[in-house]
Amino acid sequence: DAGVIQSPRHEVTEMGQEVTLRCKPISGHDYLFWYRQTMMRGLELLIYFNNNVPIDDSGMPEDRFSAKMPNASFSTLKIQPSEPRDSAVYFCASSLEGWTEAFFGQGTRLTVV
Amino acid sequence: SQQGEEDPQALSIQEGENATMNCSYKTSINNLQWYRQNSGRGLVHLILIRSNEREKHSGRLRVTLDTSKKSSSLLITASRAADTASYFCATDTGRRALTFGSGTRLQVQP
Numbered sequence: 001d002a003g004v005i006q007s008p009r010h011e012v013t014e015m016g017q018e019v020t021l022r023c024k025p026i027s028g029h030d031y032l033f034w035y036r037q038t039m040m041r042g043l044e045l046l047i048y049f050n051n052n053v054p055i056d057d058s059g060m061p062e063d064r065f066s067a068k069m070p071n072a073s074f075s076t077l078k079i080q081p082s083e084p085r086d087s088a089v090y091f092c093a094s095s096l097e098g099w100t101e102a103f104f105g106q107g108t109r110l111t112v113v
Numbered sequence: 114s115q116q117g118e119e120d121p122q123a124l125s126i127q128e129g130e131n132a133t134m135n136c137s138y139k140t141s142i143n144n145l146q147w148y149r150q151n152s153g154r155g156l157v158h159l160i161l162i163r164s165n166e167r168e169k170h171s172g173r174l175r176v177t178l179d180t181s182k183k184s185s186s187l188l189i190t191a192s193r194a195a196d197t198a199s200y201f202c203a204t205d206t207g208r209r210a211l212t213f214g215s216g217t218r219l220q221v222q223p
Contacts, residue, residue: 004155031209031210033210033211035213042213042214042215042216043156043201043213043216045210045211045212045213048209048210050209055209055210056208056209056210091155091156093155093156097209098205098208098209098210098211099143099144099205099207099209099211100161101146101158101161102146102148102156102158102203102211103158104155104156104157105155106154106155107154107155
């Protein structure tokens with residue numbers, strides 16, 4: 001398996017634009033997580049899915065953020081409209097169980113100008 | 114707020130020396146994990162220690178866990194320049210998702 005695959009690796013967008021981040025988890029992993037990393041706040045859990053169902057989205061900062069997992073091999077994190085304070089590195093991770101070793105993607109560095 | 118807080122925030126040592134990083138957490142846990150993050154990359158799992166374990170080894174890594182003090186330590190022995198990275202502890206509180214600490218930036222000077 002190629003590991004967790006995220007795209008794009010880098011995204012620069014203007015304030016107000018819609019941004020969609022994509023993630024392909026490792027095949028067979030039942031859990032998928034979206035994290036956001038910033039210098040100020042560290043690594044924050046935004047939302048996670050179990051068997052494609054959102055379980056906990058309490059970390060999603062605002063209604064501007066939404067996440068979907070239409071099938072076991074694909075998830076998206078959408079920000080609409082984007083704001084400069086959304087600039088961060090967004091990581092997707094997957095695991096067999098929620099408490100076991102998490103495998104991270106390379107991240108998407110988002111810059112909103 | 115962060116469940117785990119690493120200490121120190123930054124550590125600089127010479128190659129060959131040992132590096133010790135500490136993690137304190139607030140609530141009871143099922144297990145604690147340590148991850149490494151190289152600059153510009155994703156996190157990589159290093160080791161997992163369960164709440165009923167006190168010590169675990171993996172190669173040059175030694176992890177201890179003291180649930181009474183809600184703390185853990187990661188020891189890297191005979192450090193190498195390639196160990197330069199940020200190290201994070203992560204806890205499973207039964208929420209079925211890991212909560213990460215703030216990280217320790219380790220610099221190993223060749």
